[in-house]
Amino acid sequence: GEDVEQSLFLSVREGDSSVINCTYTDSSSTYLYWYKQEPGAGLQLLTYIFSNMDMKQDQRLTVLLNKKDKHLSLRIADTQTGDSAIYFCAESHPSSSASKIIFGSGTRLSIRP
Amino acid sequence: DVKVTQSSRYLVKRTGEKVFLECVQDMDHENMFWYRQDPGLGLRLIYFSYDVKMKEKGDIPEGYSVSREKKERFSLILESASTNQTSMYLCASSLRRRASTDTQYFGPGTRLTVL
Numbered sequence: 071g072e073d074v075e076q077s078l079f080l081s082v083r084e085g086d087s088s089v090i091n092c093t094y095t096d097s098s099s100t101y102l103y104w105y106k107q108e109p110g111a112g113l114q115l116l117t118y119i120f121s122n123m124d125m126k127q128d129q130r131l132t133v134l135l136n137k138k139d140k141h142l143s144l145r146i147a148d149t150q151t152g153d154s155a156i157y158f159c160a161e162s163h164p165s166s167s168a169s170k171i172i173f174g175s176g177t178r179l180s181i182r183p
Numbered sequence: 184d185v186k187v188t189q190s191s192r193y194l195v196k197r198t199g200e201k202v203f204l205e206c207v208q209d210m211d212h213e214n215m216f217w218y219r220q221d222p223g224l225g226l227r228l229i230y231f232s233y234d235v236k237m238k239e240k241g242d243i244p245e246g247y248s249v250s251r252e253k254k255e256r257f258s259l260i261l262e263s264a265s266t267n268q269t270s271m272y273l274c275a276s277s278l279r280r281r282a283s284t285d286t287q288y289f290g291p292g293t294r295l296t297v298l
Contacts, residue, residue, distance in 0.1 A: 078223060112273055113275075113287075115287070158225065173225045173226040
């Protein structure tokens with residue numbers, strides 16, 4: 071079945087790196103995503119990675135994919151207070167009609183001074 | 184920029200009322216989605232639509248229906264609201280059918296409370 075799992079909370083000190091982990095079960099997923107939800111707002115796409123890639127870097131964000139273990143991680147370098155949000159891991163689930171996305175439960179990242 | 188708007192940010196209704204949640208996107212997207220978001224459960228797909236007048240059930244369609252009469256508008260209907268439908272409702276849209284790369288663009292959400 072389809073399932074995406076991630077831990078619910080992460081607390082890091084300002085300036086440190088944050089690493090948010092995720093596991094998924096659908097080996098047929100072609101794309102994996104990281105979305106960010108700031109308080110009171112909808113979800114915003116941060117980045118995505120194609121399943122045949124191991125790593126993708128975009129400024130302070132680094133995505134690592136271990137397809138064998140079905141493990142995805144998001145590293146945020148030099149974490150700032152503006153990074154406080156809920157981060158959702160998600161996998162694509164191609165269907166006959168529309169491109170569906172399966173979301174994890176979200177990891178709430180809080181920043182300590 | 185893609186814009187997805189939802190008719191209300193906050194809504195309070197009574198048990199048994201009929202509730203309409205409206206979503207509009209302005210980028211001619213083919214796909215539209217309705218999710219509910221609950222603490223610890225993430226986003227769960229209620230219904231989605233890949234074309235005008237077309238709809239498919241998501242993971243938790245019970246107690247909900249949808250309507251897509253125009254491409255830009257996707258409505259979620261609670262025929263008889265119940266307290267367990269108190270939640271945050273998020274609408275999203277994406278550009279094309281069957282495209283795994285399609286980014287989903289989200290509205291700001293409607294927080295519905297059913298008393």
